Amino acid sequence: MPTHVPIAEVPRAKPPLVPLATLIGRELRNEKLEKPFVKYGQAALAKKGEDYFLVKTDCQRIPGNPSSSFSVFAIFDGHNGISAAIFAKEHLLDNVLNAIPLGASREEWLQSLPRALVAGFVKTDIEFQQRGETSGTTVTFVIIDGWTITVASVGDSRCILDTQGGIVSLLTVDHRLEENVEERERVTASGGEVGRLNIFGGNEVGPLRCWPGGLCLSRSIGDTDVGEYIVPIPHVKQVKLSNAGGRLIIASDGIWDALSSDMAAKSCRGLPAELAVKLVVKEALRSRGLKDDTTCLVVDIIPSDRPILPTTPRKKNNILTSLFIGKKSPSSTNKAANKLSAVGVVEELFEEGSAMLAERLGKDLPSDRNAGLYRCAVCQVDQTPGDGFSVNSGPFFTPGSKPWEGPFLCTNCRKKKDAMEGKRPSRHTVTV
């Protein structure tokens, strides 16, 4: 008789169930471990002194909680003066963060960013215009949280993404009237005139501009003296990098008038960010000379604390893809998806560039209804019902115009919305 039971005959115990809290804890630890390092370099050459930039690497989603940190990088290229660029640099970030619902989880926070960016840009524009100054500025505004990058932009500064050896992709669009036919049509439909400068008996010179004002851009913050159809509503794009990381090059038009996206990316591959940025500026100078303010930020999002972004070999499927649009599906954590991201596929989470506020703010009803207050979706100011407004419809609209289908806007922000769309509020057209 054997003195022991053969192992094969021992009934196999099921693995014990892991408590949910432990699983969540593991997930959080993994998230923490996987959080990339963000390294950056900055370089600038001034010609007119109207470029400003913002770098903040110590922002926190939850104040006092270092594991909720995120970074902000932005470039402001001013025109007709510097006050709009300085104002945007000082106020835009706060205005964006104030438009994010309090107590949002990380996932909700990321999802609400595109909307909050629209609200923050419009609010900053309204506040600047109230100061009665006439300058304007482009804004390219980048928020990096973990592997997720959200870029909002107005004007012709640009942000590109280089997955190091992969495709170089543009995360912004150019709001130059010369380059953007859709924007020309929008400006014209809203009551602006687009044409070149006329000199000496009808000879046209220079790029397409918007009149009155003569601005070459179709979107900006500021520019109170140009028509309201030059809107501050940003193009917004949100992508998630694979854990191979990537490099952002954010720069004003002084760089992009001299270098293509590919040239800029290739000119500095394999170098740490602080050196790379100097090379991009040098390369732009070499090819064009210093004709304009030239400001550049290079930001590396890298998987480890190495100074250099690893170069990934170029592969056929190493392209920016729209495979996962919208919310990340649970299956994207499985092995197949991890394999896909390992070869450098970038998940495109969100992209929208419409200049119509109704399309950008969603259709949510005011959130603070229970408190008897309505919060403006743009400026975040609470109003009580009876302050002389109606929600979602009412006498505010001119006959024939579509009813407002967006969330609650205060009187001031609604005026702004109508002005941007080339409509006048009916109260101004009614004469007694």
Ligand SMILES: [Zn+2]
């Ligand atoms: Zn408002």
